[in-house]
Amino acid sequence: MIFGPVLWMTDLGLVVAGLIWLVRGGDGTSSQRKASGAQSELDMRFARGEIDS
Structure with missing residues (x-):
């Protein structure tokens, strides 16, 4: 019963x-790749100098 x-x-x-x-995409590797x-x-x-630090 309990x-x-x-x-x-x-x-x-x-x-x-x-x-x-399922909503988060299975194993989560897609977000890590992105x-x-x-x-x-x-x-x-x-490296190309388009942005500064």
Whole structure:
């Protein structure tokens, strides 16, 4: 009797965690790739003298 609500809360937590994982893009590598691409772009523009420090 007491384990019923605990199991429902666990199931609900897993569903919410799965939805968050899907919305954020799975494993998160796409956001890491964008960040490194942006950093390399800034490095190149700094090297060409287009921006100052």
